[in-house]
Amino acid sequence: MLRVGGKAGCMACRNLVSTNMGVRFLVPLQKLHPLSRAIHHRYSGNANPQRGPHRTAARYFTSMSRLPMRPPKPPPGSGGRNYQQQRNFWVARLAARLLKLRYLFLGTAVGGGYTAKKTYDEWKDMLPDLSEYNWVIPDFVWELSEQIDFDKLAKALPEMEEISKLLPDLDKIGENFTFLKSLLSSGVSLGSEVKGAGLHLLLETSGDPPLKATDSSAAASQDASDRQYKKGLLGELILIQQQIQRHEEEVRRAAAANSARPPPPEPAPSPPPNPSPLQQKRKSSDKEKVDQLQEELLRTQLKYQRMLERLEKENKELRKVVLQKDDKGIHQRKVKKSLIDLYSEVLDILSDYDANYNTQDHLPRVVVVGDQSAGKTSVLEMIAQARIFPRGSGEMMTRSPVKVTLSEGPHHVAIFKDSGREFDLTKEEDLSALRHEIELRMRKSVKEGQTVSSETISLSVKGPGIQRMVLVDLPGVISTVTTGMASDTKETIFSISKAYMQNPNAIILCIQDGSVDAERSIVTDLVSQMDPQGKRTIFVLTKVDLAEKNLASPSRIQQIVEGKLFPMKALGYFAVVTGKGSTGESIESIKDYEEDFFQSSRLLRDGMLKAHQVTTKNLSLAVSDCFWKMVRESVEQQADVFKASRFNLETEWKNNYPRLRELDRNELYEKAKNEILDEVISLSQVTPQHWEAILQKKLWERVSTHVIENIYLPAAQTMDSGTFNTTVDIKLKQWTDKQLPHKALEVAWETLQEEFARFMAEYKGKDQDDIFDKLKEAVKDESIKRHKWNERAMDSLRVIQHNALEDRSITDKPQWDAAIQFMEETLQSRLKDTESVIRDMVGPDWKERWLNWKNRTADQHIRNETKNELDRLLKLHDDHTAYLANDEVTTVRKNLEGRGVEVDPVLIKDTWHQLYRRHFLQKALAHCNLCKRGFYYYQRHFVDSELECNDVVLFWRIQRMLVITANTLRQQLTNNEVRRMEKNVKEVLEDFGEDTEKKTQLITGRRVQLAEDLKKVREIQEKLEAFIEALHKEK
Secondary structure, three states, X not given: OOEEOOEEOOHHHHHXXXXXXXXXXXXXXXXXXXXXXXXXXXXXXXXXXOOOHHHXXXXXXXXXXXXXXXXXXXXXXXXXXXXXXHHHHHHHHHHHHHHHHHHHHHHHXXXXXHHHHHHHHHHHHHOOOHXXXXXXXXXXXXXXXXXXXXXXXXXXXXXXHHHHHHOOOHHHHHHHHHHHHHHHOOOOOHHHHHHOOOXXXXXXXXXXXXXXXXXXXXXXXHHHOHHHHOOOHHHHHHHHHHHHHHHHHHHHHHHHHHHHOOOOOOOOOOOOOOOOHXXXXXXXXXXXXXXXXXXXXXXXXXXXXXXXXXXXXXXHHXXXXXXXXXXXXXOOOOOOOOHHHHHHHHHHHHHHHOOOOOOOOOOOOEEEEEEOOOOHHHHHHHHHOOOOOOOXXXXXXXXXXXXXXXXXXXXXXXXXXXXXXXXEOOOHHHHHHHHHHHHHHHHHHOOOOOOOOOOOEEEEEEEOOOOOEEEEEOOOEOOOOOOOOOOOHHHHHHHHHHHHHOOOOOEEEEEEEOOOOHHHOOHHHHHHHHOOOOOOEEEEEEOHHHHHHHOOOOHHHHHHHOOOOOOOOOOEEEEOOOOOOOOOOOHHHHHHHHHHXXXXXXXXXXXXXXXHHEOHHHHHHHHHHHHHHHHHHHHHHHHHHHHHHHHHHHHHHHHHOOOOOOXXXXXXXXXXXXXXXXHHHHHHHOOHHHHHHHHHHHHHHHHHHHHHHHHHHHHHOOOOHHHHHHHHHHHHHHHHHHOHHHHHHHHHHHHHHHHHHHHHHHOOOOOOOHHHHHHHHHHHHHHHHHOOOOHHHHHHHHHHHHHHHHOOOOOOHHHHHHXXXXXXXXXXHHHHHHHHHHHHHHOOOHHHHHHHOOOOOHHHHHHHHHHHHHHHHHHHOOOOOOOOOHHHHHHHHHHHHHOOOOOOHHHHHHHHHHHHHHHHHHHHHHHHHHHHHOHHHHHOOOOOOOOOOHHHHHHHHHHHHHHHHHHHHHHHHHHHHHHHHHHHHHHXXXXXXXXXXXXXXXXXXXXXXXXXXXXXXXXXXXXXXXXXXXXXXXX
16 A cells, blocks of 8 residues: 555555565655646546645646546445456556657657757868878878888887886885875875975974974874874884883973972981882883884884885976976977066076165075085085085185086086086086086185175085975184285175075075084174074084094084084074085985985984984974975065055156156167267268378478477588588488387377267257266277277388479479468467567566556566667677577676676577577578579579578478378278278177176166166066066966
8 A cells, every 4th residue: 555654645656666576665755756646636526626836846847737537436345347447547657658758859859960960061071182282291291101111110129018118117116106195194204204305394492382283282283193194104203102101201200300309318328228129120111111202213213214215216307207208398488487487586686686685585495504614515515415616725715605406307417607508516526526616606706805605606406305495505614824825814704604694584504513622712702792582593513423433422512413512592503414524425425325324323222312313304494394385475575665666766757857768878889889889980971181181280290390400400500502402301211210100000099099088078969968977988999099000001101201302393483482381370470479488488478468567577677688789689690500609608797797687697698599599580581582583593403593492492391201101001091091090999888788797887877777777677577476476387
């Protein structure tokens, strides 16, 4: 009997159930199929005339809703035949309805398939016919199938089984990673323990309470996860360590309780009572338990360490294969820089932008400080996994800061920031060359008279398994300045170390030599001053093997690594061994020696050191974790600082230089370079007439004094024309051989300089920038300094000048008139100069004294009296010689003394020289006027003529020499020297362009500095933003 919720169901529901099933349904109506609910509500004998909600649902959503209304079935036993027909009818109708549904589904599927095929054909027709473009593909491609037997080639390829043998055992590696993953998911602080040197667990010491897990919630979670720890090898390690700590804590509490309890009074001294056998047995059992637990801990640690090393080695090989695979297409695509490379570029730009590391540069870096020969360089080499630094026995080797960027790569190489050469660190030749290059760069950075330098050397080291970080190795701190060092070496090292450690985000790696007395350390006090709370300091004790051998009390090492011996506080303490002290040791041998030492060391066996506090590997992991934690905490804040700085600089530029482009020093130099080259090219546009006129004028100004004083005046004192010509020829020959070519070349060189300077000055206009004036002047001076004239040109010029002066033939009257005009202008100029000298000697005349209220000095009064006396002498002897006789000098002096004027003979001779010079020039000008009509007599060689004009011929020879020399110099200038000058200017500009200090000296000003700062800040901000974006993606 069918029951629905304790009530009788309808007849239709009962008929749907087979009679032989024998199932009694005791389920509510709501759990029935909707079709059954609809049938039940439609044909049940319900007295309620209202239609229920399920009936409506069945009417619209089932095929049974259109069945005709039938009276309810009679109860059993009231007419079985009619009832059987009624039941057979409903079964037939139900089967028909179900068949209709099947046909509906089948039709829908066929129609959908046809529609899909039609849509596919339409899309296919929309695609272009690519067969028309077969001509684009070369013919040899279509012929490959004919020329190459692909079946034979396929058979020649190795089988997949052979290739799989060459690949690493991925299943084994996967099992290792699965095991490692299970270890990682076994506890709260387990991730740090898996690394071997996590930030929270590896830096934890018993002497550093802030790093302990003192939180009650953490303790509760730790107790709750003990069962999970027991499941794995690492869990056993931690449980054993916790048991040892609990036991030690109980022992300390018992000892404290015994010490706090007052001792009972003893009436009389008596021998101490022997402990009972039970107490002795308990103590011995406790000691044996502690020893057993420690041995088990060491065995577990060694087992885990070996397993971890094996996993890391396999992981290292896998990463190397992956990196090599990515490295194959390095020349075919743009290389994506790693995260640490992006960060290192920012630090390099900051190093160039601000060498003093002011408050703007607060980006994290690991600063390695320590006493000299404490092992700083060795620790850094162990982290870099290569002997890359120069080494010395006790002497100072690190003379400048060395920034080392460590990153992971497929090959173990090193490269400098400003060099493209890669040093293969797996080859001893490259290692030696790298050490030599670092030493050369250090010595080059040190200025004369100094021992250390603050200039940073930037180096990148890449290799498989290297931890990513940026370290700065600083010169070792010294206590005494030795012979050969600068007197300020100690102070300089302190200032450099403080400058790096003042950065609030810098991680200080303090290196202490464990083989010497701790009281001799200097660096600990320095670090305590810079980081008194120890929030960013990691202490490293080196040479622990020597310390254990030399120290009588090993507990002193325990006090150091627990932070109880030094007043300095630190974030964590480590103990390392960096080899046996031999310079020829390899990194692998040092690692093996370090591992063997700590495995057999009583420091680790007796619990003085913890496993996570030893080896440079754990140290590098801890330092890397601290570094990246500091980077993530501070880099966005530093990016905001540079963004604000950029806004301030841009605002200052807009207010002060609104119409100028932001050109930095290099861009301004290129602009000035182009302007200077344009000005030099303008020299080739000077006309030949301009060159010759300038050269002729300047050459005569340079040699006119010599011609008048040393050639013309001495020759004019002769009595006849033959002696005059002979004297002139001799003196001209001497002058040509010794002085004239040199004077001519000097004049030509000065003319070239003046024209160059004139073009540079005339080039200035509205677009000329005054900021280039110092640069242009320096380029001009340096180019002139480097320019050397061709000495062979001097020899040829000497011959040309000698031939020009030998020629005495004046061919026509215009040449004669030109020579007379040249002579007259020269004599008038000399006469004017001579009268000016005489006027200065005697002072103002009576007219000037009355009109300008001027008076003569005592010396001028004496010279004036002397002049008057000598004038009377010249009037008496118009043809007097150029020199006074001694008796004439005496006569003049006595005449002046008779008028009360005391005069010196030297003064008389000086005055006579100027007076006679004026007298001679006046006579020569008068003679020049007479020779204007003497060309006819010259043609007849002055035969039967009282007029002799040999002085006119002399000036014509001088004039012709000047014209020929100017023409020769002009050809040399335009053909050779101007081009050589352009070449020199280009060389000077190239040299200045490579000299950063020179450009800084020559292109200065607030405008330049502001543009430089803007460029640097923008570059730093952009690279910081790119680094932050990459950092977020890595998270």
